[in-house]
Amino acid sequence: MFNRRQFLKSSSLVALTPTVPAFLQQTASATEAEKHERILVVVQLSGGNDGLNTVVPFADEAYQKHRRVLRLPTDRLHKVAEGIGLHPAMENAAELFEDERLSIVQGVGYPNPNRSHDVSMAIWQTARFDREEHNGFGWIGRSLDTLPAPKRNAPSSVLIGNQATPVALRGRKSRSSAFDTIGDMLTDINLRPGPLPNGSASESDGDLSSFINRTTVDAYATADLLTDIVNQKKRESVSYPSSKLASQLRLVSQLIQADMGTRVYYAMQSGYDTHSVQLPSHSRLLRTLSQGLKAFLDDIAAAGLEDRVLVLCFSEFGRQVQENASNGTDHGTAGPVFVAGKSVKGGLLGQHPELETLTNNAPEHTTDFRSVYASVLQEWLRIENAQVSGDFEPLQLFS
Amino acid sequence: MPSTSAILNRWKPSADEPWNFQRVWHLHRRAGFGGTWAELQRDLTDGVGASVDRFLAGESHSVGVPAEFGEMADTIGHAAMTSANIDRLKAWWIYRIIFSPDPLTERLTLMWHNHFATSNVKVDDVEMMWRQNLLFRKHASGAFGDLLTSVVKDPAMLVWLDAAANRKEHPNENLARELMELFTLGEGHYTEDDVKNAAKCVTGWTVSRRAFRDHVQHHDVSQKAVLGKTGAFTGDDLLGILLSRPETSQRIAWRLCDTFLGASVATSDVIDQLAAGLRDHELDIRGAVETILRSNLFFFQKNISTRVAAPVDFVVGSVRALELVDKPPSTLLLAESIDRLGQELFSPPNVFGWKGGRRWINARSMIGRGKFAAALLAGELHYSPLPDDAFQLAKRHTGTNDATETAEFLSKLLLGNGKEPSRTDSLKTTREEEVRRFVGRMLASPESQLC
Numbered sequence: 001m002f003n004r005r006q007f008l009k010s011s012s013l014v015a016l017t018p019t020v021p022a023f024l025q026q027t028a029s030a031t032e033a034e035k036h037e038r039i040l041v042v043v044q045l046s047g048g049n050d051g052l053n054t055v056v057p058f059a060d061e062a063y064q065k066h067r068r069v070l071r072l073p074t075d076r077l078h079k080v081a082e083g084i085g086l087h088p089a090m091e092n093a094a095e096l097f098e099d100e101r102l103s104i105v106q107g108v109g110y111p112n113p114n115r116s117h118d119v120s121m122a123i124w125q126t127a128r129f130d131r132e133e134h135n136g137f138g139w140i141g142r143s144l145d146t147l148p149a150p151k152r153n154a155p156s157s158v159l160i161g162n163q164a165t166p167v168a169l170r171g172r173k174s175r176s177s178a179f180d181t182i183g184d185m186l187t188d189i190n191l192r193p194g195p196l197p198n199g200s201a202s203e204s205d206g207d208l209s210s211f212i213n214r215t216t217v218d219a220y221a222t223a224d225l226l227t228d229i230v231n232q233k234k235r236e237s238v239s240y241p242s243s244k245l246a247s248q249l250r251l252v253s254q255l256i257q258a259d260m261g262t263r264v265y266y267a268m269q270s271g272y273d274t275h276s277v278q279l280p281s282h283s284r285l286l287r288t289l290s291q292g293l294k295a296f297l298d299d300i301a302a303a304g305l306e307d308r309v310l311v312l313c314f315s316e317f318g319r320q321v322q323e324n325a326s327n328g329t330d331h332g333t334a335g336p337v338f339v340a341g342k343s344v345k346g347g348l349l350g351q352h353p354e355l356e357t358l359t360n361n362a363p364e365h366t367t368d369f370r371s372v373y374a375s376v377l378q379e380w381l382r383i384e385n386a387q388v389s390g391d392f393e394p395l396q397l398f399s
Numbered sequence: 400m401p402s403t404s405a406i407l408n409r410w411k412p413s414a415d416e417p418w419n420f421q422r423v424w425h426l427h428r429r430a431g432f433g434g435t436w437a438e439l440q441r442d443l444t445d446g447v448g449a450s451v452d453r454f455l456a457g458e459s460h461s462v463g464v465p466a467e468f469g470e471m472a473d474t475i476g477h478a479a480m481t482s483a484n485i486d487r488l489k490a491w492w493i494y495r496i497i498f499s500p501d502p503l504t505e506r507l508t509l510m511w512h513n514h515f516a517t518s519n520v521k522v523d524d525v526e527m528m529w530r531q532n533l534l535f536r537k538h539a540s541g542a543f544g545d546l547l548t549s550v551v552k553d554p555a556m557l558v559w560l561d562a563a564a565n566r567k568e569h570p571n572e573n574l575a576r577e578l579m580e581l582f583t584l585g586e587g588h589y590t591e592d593d594v595k596n597a598a599k600c601v602t603g604w605t606v607s608r609r610a611f612r613d614h615v616q617h618h619d620v621s622q623k624a625v626l627g628k629t630g631a632f633t634g635d636d637l638l639g640i641l642l643s644r645p646e647t648s649q650r651i652a653w654r655l656c657d658t659f660l661g662a663s664v665a666t667s668d669v670i671d672q673l674a675a676g677l678r679d680h681e682l683d684i685r686g687a688v689e690t691i692l693r694s695n696l697f698f699f700q701k702n703i704s705t706r707v708a709a710p711v712d713f714v715v716g717s718v719r720a721l722e723l724v725d726k727p728p729s730t731l732l733l734a735e736s737i738d739r740l741g742q743e744l745f746s747p748p749n750v751f752g753w754k755g756g757r758r759w760i761n762a763r764s765m766i767g768r769g770k771f772a773a774a775l776l777a778g779e780l781h782y783s784p785l786p787d788d789a790f791q792l793a794k795r796h797t798g799t800n801d802a803t804e805t806a807e808f809l810s811k812l813l814l815g816n817g818k819e820p821s822r823t824d825s826l827k828t829t830r831e832e833e834v835r836r837f838v839g840r841m842l843a844s845p846e847s848q849l850c
Contacts, residue, residue: 046749047749115576115591115594116576116580116586117749117750117751118580118586118751119586131587155762159761162741162763163741163748164741164748164754164758164759164761165758165761176761177761177762177763178761178762178763178764179762179763180763184763184766184767185762185763185766187766187769187770189769189770189773189839191769191772191773191839191840191842191843192843193840193843193844193845208705208707208757208849209845209846209849211757211760212707212760212765212845212848212849213845215760215761215762215765215845216765216844216845218762219761219762219763219765219766220765220766222762223762223766270748270749273749275560275561275571275572275573276561276563276571322569323569324569324570324571324572325565325566325568325569325570325571326561326563326565326569326571328561328571330571330572330573331572331576360591360592360595
């Protein structure tokens with residue numbers, strides 16, 4: 001089996017990378033402390049989730065009025081509060097809610113909402129409104145920049161999926177990796193490049209070739225680490241449903257259980273852009289989401305790690321209140337955010353958006369997403385100086 | 400450094416910046432998908448003017464191009480369409496990209512596929528995806544207005560953007576929004592009210608039995624205010640309004656610069672200037688492409704090797720450079736490799752297409768590119784027979800067994816700069832295995848990801 005010493009010896013180039021010093025300075029006590037470090041798992045619902053048919057204000061007359069074809073039958077909703085119920089397909093989420101392992105923040109958005117997928121997603125991912133900053137660093141990457149690099153040369157954040165790395169994870173110093181399955185990163189061929197040329201270790205990623213150099217070095221370092229992890233076989237206590245999202249969450253669980261050291265995992269569930277024939281597809285998406293979430297949290301609990309793991313689910317916007325003629329909905333504004341794990345307070349937080357006064361057929365937000373981030377960063381990840389959330393007071397998400 | 404106005408002027412070789420192997424290589428990787436040794440040497444001899452002419456005339460590829468290319472491609476395309484298997488359609492396109500004498504048209508077709516990103520994941524109809532691709536190719540370098548008009552009435556596009564039930568009672572905003580945000584003006588150049596009103600203009604446009612239909616009874620004939628103009632506009636009127644806006648020409652100029660120069664090489668001044676040229680010539684794509692390919696901007700030293708090779712560029716570039724054309728690898732397996740590296744043809748990730756640039760590069764894709772190189776060199780992407788390998792190729796072109804000369808030839812061919820990459824071990828002998836490993840490491844190196 002491959003251990004740290006062999007790993008160090010085998011990759012002389014790693015010794016030249018900017019990310020290594022923290023790794024070399026690692027002490028036994030630091031490793032012990034890291035065992036208690038908290039982990040954030042972000043699930044991005046891509047495409048703009050119809051929040052109104054997720055956390056349903058069934059008693060609201062406006063809901064009855066604007067949703068004719070798409071109105072969900074009241075008797076099949078999972079009631080979570082007076083006049084509010086979860087979509088019928090969200091049985092597992094309702095169970096988590098009942099267990100106080102799920103908090104739902106209602107009506108989350110930001111001022112002057114943008115209805116472009118791209119721009120709104122960039123706003124959520126960077127927590128910045130200036131377009132210039134949308135290709136810069138993300139709310140998670142900037143926060144991870146303020147922490148020491150994880151042990152064993154592990155990346156600070158990992159995207160599980162075959163998409164491009166989201167800007168949310170991009171940081172100035174912190175490393176982000178991406179893979180879909182462990183197999184993607186296991187390689188028996190050694191094509192790693194030679195040592196970085198002199199001087200390039202201090203260059204920033206601003207320069208394109210430095211960026212590619214660094215990514216290549218990171219890639220082979222992560223590959224070595226994963227080879228190591230795969231060799232420590234872990235038993236699984238829970239069965240996961242068969243879906244892409246569930247298998248991604250399962251991989252996250254394996255990596256957490258293998259004590260990889262990464263602090264933030266990110267996965268995406270796409271398909272929420274339901275402009276037409278929304279009912280069946282939306283139902284399938286929400287079922288997949290809540291089943292995957294429940295299986296993941298149960299698995300983490302069985303592994304005795306539930307005190308360390310929090311899941312955050314968000315979407316770039318909600319959808320319009322009035323359905324369209326294709327039995328779907330068009331781009332809107334605010335929507336619900338899910339925060340799940342043993343540590344959450346549970347229950348509904350914030351106000352459901354007001355459906356009587358609409359701008360372009362969509363409501364005003366009632367909670368700013370940056371106060372959700374402030375709570376997750378400060379109270380969960382215990383990062384004080386992340387410069388992400390500005391003056392936003394953290395929401396009281398945890399008990 | 401020439402002023403902004405001169406930066407789009409015709410580049411002329413000088414003693415400092417000569418027409419050399421590196422620039423020929425650059426032209427082939429950017430305008431096409433990479434040249435073979437013989438094509439590169441031919442263009443090095445003939446000069447920059449003749450080389451660009453060849454691309455514009457669709458004659459830049461000669462090695463491996465079958466005499467009956469057009470018929471072969473049509474036969475393969477037809478078979479793919481009949482099979483209703485999208486993987487076979489991908490293989491058809493890869494076949495075109497590798498074997499067409501006219502790689503510039505394929506480059507532009509790919510660009511439009513990205514601009515008008517439509518995914519078969521939703522369309523779920525190989526024939527419609529095939530027809531859309533033919534449309535992109537037909538109008539690839541014509542007037543943008545013709546392309547736009549054809550594409551927004553293209554059945555695959557209408558299915559993709561939910562126009563199936565786009566009626567006056569409840570217009571669907573999807574087509575109208577993407578038309579403004581992605582196809583023409585760009586984000587920030589219209590309001591939400593413009594989107595609403597534009598959606599009314601295209602009510603009635605729909606698709607039935609794989610064909611465009613304009614159902615007048617579903618068209619909203621009311622007055623609509625779009626971008627400061629008011630009238631009882633139809634969908635075609637809307638297109639006219641959008642085509643007349645300067646932002647549209649700027650977006651096309653940006654798209655062309657992004658394709659041929661890479662992200663953020665062209666300044667806003669350059670884009671403005673190119674956009675003005677487009678407006679003067681009724682948005683003629685070909686003229687703008689020619690301007691770019693002949694420009695100072697394109698050939699300046701500092702703009703060479705500054706663009707991240709997309710998976711298609713990387714895979715096809717390797718195949719063509721290594722001349723794997725007589726006994727080619729399976730185009731199905733090549734398409735699958737390209738999928739795995741993140742560029743699934745006919746299934747871009749969303750309406751924005753592939754964003755490209757740095758987004759192509761992450762841990763997974765770097766390991767993946769290394770794995771591809773190893774598989775290609777080991778003949779794993781070939782059914783049979785196995786191809787000539789890099790060792791034989793070097794020997795054929797250099798006529799030597801000398802390790803240094805072989806290494807020099809291979810790095811020139813694969814990296815274009817004629818310098819041995821600093822980060823791969825040097826080649827000590829010309830033993831077959833060693834040469835193959837040398838090429839594998841070179842393809843997997845950071846340097847190979849730029850072109």
